Every structure is written in structure tokens, then in C-alpha cells.
Amino acid sequence: MHIAKKIESSKVNRPALRLVKTQDLSRDEWLEVRKRGIGSSDAGTAVGLNPYQSPLELWMIKTGRDGDMPKIDPNDETSPTYWGSLLEPIVAAHYTKRTGNRVRKINAVLQHADEDKSWMLANIDREVVGANDVQILECKTAGEFGARLWRDGVPDYVVCQVQHQLAVTGKGSADVCVLICGQEIRVYRIHRDDELIARLIKLERQFWHYVETDTPPPADGSESADRALRYLYPKDTGNTIDFADDTEMSATFADLVNLRADIANREELESLLKQKIQEKMGDASVAVFETGKVSFRRSKDSHGIDIAKLLLDQPDIPERYPLVKPGNRRFLIST
CATH class of the missing domain: 3.90.320.10 (Lambda Exonuclease; Chain A)
Structure with missing residues (x-):
């Protein structure tokens, strides 16, 4: 030994x-x-x-x-x-x-x-x-x-x-x-x-x-x-794959749908609680609580270009300065 x-x-x-x-x-x-x-x-x-x-x-x-x-x-x-x-x-x-x-x-x-x-x-x-x-x-x-x-x-x-x-x-x-x-x-x-x-x-x-x-x-x-x-699968082929008889993948899909519904409900509750605090704060910048605090301040003004007005004045800009952005695969759910 x-x-x-x-x-x-x-x-x-x-x-x-x-x-x-x-x-x-x-x-x-x-x-x-x-x-x-x-x-x-x-x-x-x-x-x-x-x-x-x-x-x-x-x-x-x-x-x-x-x-x-x-x-x-x-x-x-x-x-x-x-x-x-x-x-x-x-x-x-x-x-x-x-x-x-x-x-x-x-x-x-x-x-x-x-x-x-x-x-x-x-x-x-x-x-x-x-x-x-x-x-x-x-x-x-x-x-x-x-x-x-x-x-x-x-x-x-x-x-x-x-x-x-x-x-x-x-x-x-x-x-x-x-x-x-x-x-x-x-x-x-x-x-x-x-x-x-x-x-x-x-x-x-x-x-x-x-x-x-x-x-x-x-x-x-x-x-x-x-x-x-x-990056592994950047493009789709247009084909349809059938998971109807795959119990594991069908269960995964069902879990995803249920989870998204739960997240939507929680986001709605989050908005309600946040608005309740905002309503009580009124025009105050900070609210202090027993376990923490929140701030509700206006951000600084930002500056940019009014693209709609620019295109009205110079409608040929898209042709003079073309830009092609590569498409991305989007994951959309239908039930």
C-alpha cells in the first residue's frame, strides 16, 4: 500500500x-x-x-x-x-x-x-x-x-x-x-x-x-x-425540421414558452412596483428605504442628426453613401 x-x-x-x-x-x-x-x-x-x-x-x-x-x-x-x-x-x-x-x-x-x-x-x-x-x-x-x-x-x-x-x-x-x-x-x-x-x-x-x-x-x-x-450557423437553409415526435425537444419548447410568459408577467409586476415608487417620489431625485435607495434623475440632453429632415433636403444621400448591413438570424416563437 x-x-x-x-x-x-x-x-x-x-x-x-x-x-x-x-x-x-x-x-x-x-x-x-x-x-x-x-x-x-x-x-x-x-x-x-x-x-x-x-x-x-x-x-x-x-x-x-x-x-x-x-x-x-x-x-x-x-x-x-x-x-x-x-x-x-x-x-x-x-x-x-x-x-x-x-x-x-x-x-x-x-x-x-x-x-x-x-x-x-x-x-x-x-x-x-x-x-x-x-x-x-x-x-x-x-x-x-x-x-x-x-x-x-x-x-x-x-x-x-x-x-x-x-x-x-x-x-x-x-x-x-x-x-x-x-x-x-x-x-x-x-x-x-x-x-x-x-x-x-x-x-x-x-x-x-x-x-x-x-x-x-x-x-x-x-x-x-x-x-x-x-457564428457556427450564420445562415439558414430555408428547410423545416420536424421535432413533433421528439419528446425532449418538444418539452424544451414548452418550457421556453412557459418561461417567456412568466418573464412577461414578472416584467409587468416590475413596472407596476417601479411606477408606484415613482408616483410617491414626485419630483424628488432620490428615495431612501430601509434596505437601499433609488434615484430618479433626468439625464443630460443628447445631440444627434435629424435623419428624416436631412433626407428631405438631400434625398440622394442613400444612393451616394450606400451601406449594406449583413442580416442576422432571428429566433421567433409562434404558438
């Missing part, structure tokens, strides 16, 4: 393989390498815990179906990704200042050493040097919206990312250093959890099976899944 445990432990802690060096890779080449497996930043998405991306959208990327989907521009200064990349060295430097731990970059995509987990890849922000209690540093930045996800500690999708890194590298613990709203540094320690890693690997393997068999994973109701479906 003790021998078996010792053998299993040594197998778990095998160091990662260096799949490819990243020093001379372009961004496009690096993205192509990532399609060869599930990276650490993909882990939370693959198991359905990433609030920013669905498994379906990730599947489209891994299977090369994302050609027409909007891409993150690494030079877009309004993108959180841009600022995350720009501030990563600053976060790492402040981590060293805060903890005294020295760090260095690993310029390689790492791969799990076990052949049956070769699809597990990892990019490590920094390796911690000379510390016995921690080996990996993950750098994060969070803006006003993202900071909400850090109120109770490290978000689940980041925990998955770090445990994935520990699984690939065989290391024992990692620090997550996050810069909150550009002015607050927090450091969290995450220890290796072999039970969690086992569950993570099982779920990730299920996702990778979808990729290997070219089978789309189920949609999860997120905006990301909605976006992925629209």
Missing part, C-alpha cells in the same frame, strides 16, 4: 515537458500552438466556470471555426487583455517587492509529461526562484467590473487555471498576485489539491473529446454561447 502511494506520488510530480519555445513565436503562431491542447487559461472555460467564455466558443477556437468571430486586438488600449499584458511585469515586480520572492520568465509552452495527458498545456507567467514553499506566480489585473469577482478571494476559473498549472508542472503551490483597479495589490496562496486536479482532468478530458470528435459541446445559456452559435 505504501509502495503504491509512493509510486503514484512520484508519477504525479513528474516535471513538465517543454513543447515549444515562445521567445521567437509571433502571436498568431502562439495561438496556433494553443490549439493543440487545453492551456491553463482554457481550463476554467473547458469545465464551464469562466464567466467570460463558454465551452462552445472555446471549442470553435480549438477546431479552427473561429475565423469570422471577433478577435481581441492586442494593441487595443480599451481592452483588459492589453492592460493585463502591459502591467504583468509591474505586477510581478511588485510581488517580489511585497514577498521577497525572486521570479523569472519561462519562455516555453509546457506539456504534461504523461502521454495520456499530452493535451494538457500550460503557459506560466513566472517561475518563483529559491523559495521552498511556492514555485509558480500567476499575475492578474482586475478593473472595476472584474474586481467584483475577487471580493471573496480567487475566482473559481482562476483556481482552475492555477490547479491546471500545478498538474502540468508537478509543482506543489502557486501564488496569485492581482492588481485591483490599478491601485491595490493582493497575493493569494493556492496549494496543490490532487482531488480537485483529478476532477479537473476528468472534465477537461470530456471537453477535449468534443474537440477530437469534432462534436460541439452543449450550449450553456451564456452570451458567449449565443455568439458562438450565431
Whole structure:
């Protein structure tokens, strides 16, 4: 029994393989390498815990179906990704200042050493040097919206990312250093959890099976899944598909119709309650209650162009400046 445990432990802690060096890779080449497996930043998405991306959208990327989907521009200064990349060295430097731990970059995509987990890849922000209690540093930045996800500690999708890194590298613990709203540094320690890693690997393997068999994973109701479906099936054929004898799909349709009716009733009730408060407020700007408050203020005047008058004065404008907007598939319900 003790021998078996010792053998299993040594197998778990095998160091990662260096799949490819990243020093001379372009961004496009690096993205192509990532399609060869599930990276650490993909882990939370693959198991359905990433609030920013669905498994379906990730599947489209891994299977090369994302050609027409909007891409993150690494030079877009309004993108959180841009600022995350720009501030990563600053976060790492402040981590060293805060903890005294020295760090260095690993310029390689790492791969799990076990052949049956070769699809597990990892990019490590920094390796911690000379510390016995921690080996990996993950750098994060969070803006006003993202900071909400850090109120109770490290978000689940980041925990998955770090445990994935520990699984690939065989290391024992990692620090997550996050810069909150550009002015607050927090450091969290995450220890290796072999039970969690086992569950993570099982779920990730299920996702990778979808990729290997070219089978789309189920949609999860997120905006990301909605976006992925629209790009996966951008056009309709004009054909009619009959689900009348499909009990599961007929039940799904009935649930959707009932849910929409319930939502309509609740929206009507919401309007009634809101109007009751507005009526009592009169011309007041703010109303305070036992558990919160509401504001009822007039917004600033906006300025625009009166298109109708413009077209009366210059009716040839549509011909001189034509614009064709691609149509979108609309989901309409009839009962």
C-alpha cells in the first residue's frame, strides 16, 4: 500500500515537458500552438466556470471555426487583455517587492509529461526562484467590473487555471498576485489539491473529446454561447425540421414558452412596483428605504442628426453613401 502511494506520488510530480519555445513565436503562431491542447487559461472555460467564455466558443477556437468571430486586438488600449499584458511585469515586480520572492520568465509552452495527458498545456507567467514553499506566480489585473469577482478571494476559473498549472508542472503551490483597479495589490496562496486536479482532468478530458470528435459541446445559456452559435450557423437553409415526435425537444419548447410568459408577467409586476415608487417620489431625485435607495434623475440632453429632415433636403444621400448591413438570424416563437 505504501509502495503504491509512493509510486503514484512520484508519477504525479513528474516535471513538465517543454513543447515549444515562445521567445521567437509571433502571436498568431502562439495561438496556433494553443490549439493543440487545453492551456491553463482554457481550463476554467473547458469545465464551464469562466464567466467570460463558454465551452462552445472555446471549442470553435480549438477546431479552427473561429475565423469570422471577433478577435481581441492586442494593441487595443480599451481592452483588459492589453492592460493585463502591459502591467504583468509591474505586477510581478511588485510581488517580489511585497514577498521577497525572486521570479523569472519561462519562455516555453509546457506539456504534461504523461502521454495520456499530452493535451494538457500550460503557459506560466513566472517561475518563483529559491523559495521552498511556492514555485509558480500567476499575475492578474482586475478593473472595476472584474474586481467584483475577487471580493471573496480567487475566482473559481482562476483556481482552475492555477490547479491546471500545478498538474502540468508537478509543482506543489502557486501564488496569485492581482492588481485591483490599478491601485491595490493582493497575493493569494493556492496549494496543490490532487482531488480537485483529478476532477479537473476528468472534465477537461470530456471537453477535449468534443474537440477530437469534432462534436460541439452543449450550449450553456451564456452570451458567449449565443455568439458562438450565431457564428457556427450564420445562415439558414430555408428547410423545416420536424421535432413533433421528439419528446425532449418538444418539452424544451414548452418550457421556453412557459418561461417567456412568466418573464412577461414578472416584467409587468416590475413596472407596476417601479411606477408606484415613482408616483410617491414626485419630483424628488432620490428615495431612501430601509434596505437601499433609488434615484430618479433626468439625464443630460443628447445631440444627434435629424435623419428624416436631412433626407428631405438631400434625398440622394442613400444612393451616394450606400451601406449594406449583413442580416442576422432571428429566433421567433409562434404558438
